[in-house]
Amino acid sequence: MFDRLGAPRAGYSRVLAGFLATHAAKFDEIRARADQMFLNEGVTFNVYGDSAGAERIFPFDPIPRVIDAGTWATLERGLVQRVRALNAFVADVYGEGAILKDGVVPPDLIKTSSQFRRPAVGIKPPHGAYITVAGIDLVRDADGEFCVLEDNVRTPSGVSYVIKNRLVMTRLVPELIRAMGVRSVEHYPADLLACLCEMAPSGSSHPTVALLTPGPYNSAFFEHVFLSQQMGVELVEGRDLVCADHKLYMKTVGGLRQVDVLYRRIDDDFLDPVVFRPDSMLGVPGLTAVLRAGGAAVANGIGTGVADDKAVYAYTPDMIRYYLGEEPIIPIVRTYLLRDPEQRKIVLRDLDKFVVKPTGASGGYGVVIGPSASDRELADTRERIERDPAGFIAQPVVQLSVHPTITGHRSGGAAQIAPRHIDFRPFVLLGERPRVLAGGLTRVALREGSLIVNSSQGGGSKDTWVMAS
Amino acid sequence: MIFRVRHATRFDYEAPAYESHNEVRLRPCDAASQLVLSFDLQVTPHASIHEFRDYFGNHAHSISVHPPHRSFAVVATAMVERLPRFSGRSPDITFERYLAGDEARTREYCEFLTASRYVPFSDRLRRFFWMARPRRHEGVAEYTMRMVGFIRDQFGYDTGATNVHSSLDEILRAGGGVCQDFAHLTIGVLRLAGVPARYVSGYLGPEPGAAPGEQASHAWIEAMLPGLGWTGFDPTHRCRTDIRHIRVAVGRDYADATPVRGVYRSAAGRNTMSVELEVCAATPTAPSFGQSQQ
Structure with missing residues (x-):
């Protein structure tokens, strides 16, 4: 929010003036009303490792994060560039494999990746769309520059909170949002539906789209319900779908109805027991064969996880140069591949100064932050790295930027505001043309000093205001 | 040397099976030392079949049977000409x-x-x-x-x-x-x-x-x-x-490289699988082919 000299960043001065002028005395009331609204709306998420199915509301902080029009224009170009390159990479890996043959990305890195899906070879998605939905996690580094922390191109979640946060803010401070010229985010479901319809195998002029959820115990079930309602498409579980004659159908009261495009929110591993985990009850037996025969399409495509593997991340700038012939617009964080003995040596020497991440995981699970880890955790991490070096990467600790956040109450009852670390997940849709949602999910680490913003690990969120001018 | 192969796999279900989805790898591959002269795949009951090449280059078929059925049979028949390998020796390295x-x-x-x-x-x-x-x-x-x-x-x-x-x-x-x-x-x-x-x-x-x-x-x-x-x-x-x-x-x-694998739904009950395999020389061995027995 503020630069190093303490002056508000571009875009903030107006908002700050407006916000303080009208609402400074009412933070408390605003926060309480916001919580009530989220509860009423049923905006919840589930936490794994908690008692099964425990719902929580995603804590909301009413002080908005603001991004000025100029900064956004650059980010938008950078995001489109990045997702285009990642999509080209996935298509290449399951096609020619040119980037591997040319030695730009080591073939063994891909072929031993836990996210490499051999059954995806031979599936040709309509207009080459593997990554229909991407959520790219950005942070501001110590110099205030946005850089990519990680990519999410499997089944990224969080967009429903973006829309709900805005809805709540619009009710809380309607005049302010109007006066500031904040760009809208409500059209996301319509954009997503358009992208999905574009993927329909040729011949369907009014394609049928369905959203496949693993069910109410999934951490993002609320989002699955929300998006299917907003798009006006069926929300289905694996048992509602059936493959026959190399086509995909859903069971309805009126009989079987063909599905052209499936927006799936189930991991590859559980998607089709014929080729993936045979014990999966969540998926659709025969789906891979349907896709290969061109009877239906899925978003995101099978096997996109090879592109957001944390070791592959280190090669993303090279991918952008290789496929697009462009220099990366948004930089990445320096990444040490622990499979490389030299890089491993550097990291193991100063393990307490690095963040160590498992390469195949997502959602903040298994991340160890050196400076705040106990000696025992560090020793444990060292042992795990030595046992399976290729399974981990390390990055220097990125000092996430901080943002004023309501953290509690003073004795007098007024809200207490303190800096808390934040990150940012904008969403990119790749249809026949790319569409970037003008906004995104700003996640905030609610515990003082914490750098982990994942909702599953106790993070909250803020509304993100991208200014029109 | 030409071989005729007939490989029949049959499943019998106690309770009817339905929504059966299978992937089979039964077609012999084409290689320098092997020529597939003919290949035929018969499936009963009536099934939807899609042929493809997998990641390793194998010929595979995906076979789906939707309606309930008491048995499921896949019969692969092939004529394969097997050529003697080039017995050139390359110097071994340590x-x-x-x-x-x-x-x-x-x-x-x-x-x-x-x-x-x-x-x-x-x-x-x-x-x-x-x-x-x-x-x-x-x-x-x-x-x-x-x-x-x-x-x-x-x-x-x-x-x-x-x-x-x-x-x-x-x-x-x-x-x-x-x-x-x-x-x-x-x-x-x-x-x-x-x-x-x-x-x-x-x-x-x-x-x-x-x-x-x-x-x-x-x-x-x-x-x-x-x-x-x-x-x-x-x-x-x-x-x-x-x-x-x-x-x-x-x-x-x-x-x-699993020859036949798949999943199906069924109310309950056991299934039994039986395999019949015949591999025989289709023509008398021509003397010029020679033989290499261990």
């Missing part, structure tokens, strides 16, 4: 030299050098490998052949010791197994030694003049040898593969 420059090989063949589902690098396998490790001055091809014999000397052929889903540890513990187990074990040892190795599923043609009898599908291995490329070895019979080995599918292990 392990010392082989492992000195192995970076490029490690990258290119990483999938055939690392653990896979049926070939986990377990402690048991590592201990076994330690007993059978190559000597520094031993040739790579020489070692591979030594292992093919050694493993079969240690383990007896025993159809009751393991099953189709057995892992390496089970054969090591049981002390016996079948062709699939010998193949996996040889692959594990070779990979630990740094020699890329892969699994082959296929058929073994009858010895000339042998009386027709019960036959089963077969499995063996291929090792990537310096100067020779992928070279077939049959650990069950302690030999190089020859004109009787008919190749169907390759992969990292059994999981990639």
Whole structure:
């Protein structure tokens, strides 16, 4: 929010003036009303490792994060560039494999990746769309520059909170949002539906789209319900779908109805027991064969996880140069591949100064932050790295930027505001043309000093205001 | 030499099965040493069939049967001409030299050098490998052949010791197994030694003049040898593969080359599977082809 000299960043001065002028005395009331609204709306998420199915509301902080029009224009170009390159990479890996043959990305890195899906070879998605939905996690580094922390191109979640946060803010401070010229985010479901319809195998002029959820115990079930309602498409579980004659159908009261495009929110591993985990009850037996025969399409495509593997991340700038012939617009964080003995040596020497991440995981699970880890955790991490070096990467600790956040109450009852670390997940849709949602999910680490913003690990969120001018 | 193969797999269900989805790898592959003259796949009941090439280049078919059915049968018939292999010898190189420059090989063949589902690098396998490790001055091809014999000397052929889903540890513990187990074990040892190795599923043609009898599908291995490329070895019979080995599918292990696999729904009840396999010489062996028996 503020630069190093303490002056508000571009875009903030107006908002700050407006916000303080009208609402400074009412933070408390605003926060309480916001919580009530989220509860009423049923905006919840589930936490794994908690008692099964425990719902929580995603804590909301009413002080908005603001991004000025100029900064956004650059980010938008950078995001489109990045997702285009990642999509080209996935298509290449399951096609020619040119980037591997040319030695730009080591073939063994891909072929031993836990996210490499051999059954995806031979599936040709309509207009080459593997990554229909991407959520790219950005942070501001110590110099205030946005850089990519990680990519999410499997089944990224969080967009429903973006829309709900805005809805709540619009009710809380309607005049302010109007006066500031904040760009809208409500059209996301319509954009997503358009992208999905574009993927329909040729011949369907009014394609049928369905959203496949693993069910109410999934951490993002609320989002699955929300998006299917907003798009006006069926929300289905694996048992509602059936493959026959190399086509995909859903069971309805009126009989079987063909599905052209499936927006799936189930991991590859559980998607089709014929080729993936045979014990999966969540998926659709025969789906891979349907896709290969061109009877239906899925978003995101099978096997996109090879592109957001944390070791592959280190090669993303090279991918952008290789496929697009462009220099990366948004930089990445320096990444040490622990499979490389030299890089491993550097990291193991100063393990307490690095963040160590498992390469195949997502959602903040298994991340160890050196400076705040106990000696025992560090020793444990060292042992795990030595046992399976290729399974981990390390990055220097990125000092996430901080943002004023309501953290509690003073004795007098007024809200207490303190800096808390934040990150940012904008969403990119790749249809026949790319569409970037003008906004995104700003996640905030609610515990003082914490750098982990994942909702599953106790993070909250803020509304993100991208200014029109 | 031309072989005629008929491979029939039949499932009978106590309660009707429905929504049956299968992937089969039954069409012999085309290779320099093998020509597929004809191939036919018959499925009952009526099914939707889509043919494709998988990641490893194998011919595969996906077969779906939607309505309820009491039985499901897949019959693959093929005429395959098996040509004698080029018996050129390439000078063997020692392990010392082989492992000195192995970076490029490690990258290119990483999938055939690392653990896979049926070939986990377990402690048991590592201990076994330690007993059978190559000597520094031993040739790579020489070692591979030594292992093919050694493993079969240690383990007896025993159809009751393991099953189709057995892992390496089970054969090591049981002390016996079948062709699939010998193949996996040889692959594990070779990979630990740094020699890329892969699994082959296929058929073994009858010895000339042998009386027709019960036959089963077969499995063996291929090792990537310096100067020779992928070279077939049959650990069950302690030999190089020859004109009787008919190749169907390759992969990292059994999981990639499974002849028939699938899922179906059913109210309850058991299913029984039966396999009938006939492999016979379709024409008398021409003298010019020669024979290479072990």
